[in-house]
Amino acid sequence: MRPFLLQGHERPITVVKYNYDGDLLFTASKDQVPSVWRSENGERLGTYGGHKGTIWDLDVDRFTNHLLTASADASVKMWKVETGECLQTFPHRGPVRGVHWAEDSKRFVTISDPFVEHNGKISIFDITSSSTSPVLEIDIPKEGPGGTKRVLATNVTWTYLNEHLFVSFDNGTVKLYDPEDGSVVQSMKVHDKKINRIQFNRDKTLFLTSSADFTSKLYDAVNLKHLKTYKTDRPVNDAVISEHKDHILLGGGQEAMSVTTTAGKVGKFETRFFHLVYEEEFGCVKGHFGPINALAINPNGLNYASGAEDGYVRLHHFDKSYLDMKDPVPEEDEEEELEVAEQ
DSSP states (O other): OOEEEEOOOSSOEEEEEEOTTSSEEEEEETTSOOEEEETTTOOEEEEOOOOSSOEEEEEEOTTSOEEEEEETTTEEEEEETTTOOEEEEEEOSSOEEEEEEOTTSSEEEEEEOOBTTBOEEEEEEETTSSOOSOSEEEEEOOBTGGGOBOOOEEEEEEOGGGOOEEEEETTSEEEEEOTTTOOEEEEEEOOSSOEEEEEEOTTSSEEEEEETTSEEEEEETTTOOEEEEEEOSSOEEEEEEOSSSSEEEEEEOSOGGGGGGSOHHHHTOOEEEEETTTOOEEEEEOOOSSOEEEEEEOTTSSEEEEEETTSOEEEEEOOHHHHTOOOOOHHHHHHHHHHHHHO
């Protein structure tokens, strides 16, 4: 599996994401300039310059017309994908951590960090209105004894048919909010430590959490029932569900601040492949020189991209042997062993 090395960023990668059709790959890093690449050959098609801070998240709409970028400069910008023109800037009170288009591509939701006396906010914007103010703003209150501990939202997603807003937090909880009135519909604790990333499958029936507690968990997105747990020996920064195989890809590694004291091998910076049903690791892909911060798998199942603290995005096209690989069925293995024993 020979990767394309996409060298377009000067700082650690924060997010990599394919568009709906899988022909374009969008990447962002702490260098303030998101890039777009052709996923077939790793050719850089253009950049979107204008932010003055780290890009924490981005999202592209269903038909790849508009790109949203969420930045630490306390703004979200909407770009025309084809030309790179900035169409609108949506100001926030604090650094913006996440952004996600609604399924109709007319509304989007953002999460922002607390700033000075302002609490963190979940905001919904409507691009059909002329105003850059949110149509709904949900306050994220402080928690703990006496309401003194600030809680940071880490990810936000619309659920199927825009029914709810799905938000994860740094205290290991996830909450469902009603997008009409902002009320909390459901709340549950899924991890002991910070949830780094939440990834849904294409039809939003499953979601996968990645946490600093060294685990990744698979849940049913309809009834929030816990299905599987994938255990590792390092913090998990991102994990994705393959659309074409029963496989999970996990990326992570030790924290960036202690990376300089260890060799690449010891730091455990590879992408790990787990079987979705059996929870077993069956392979890994090495290459990065820092913890993997972001993973994405192409909707067509032919390639995946990983972005790391080393500032590189690696675009891996799967070998034919992987694409043709049949997953083992344990029952069949047991039957074969019985037949051999009988002979």
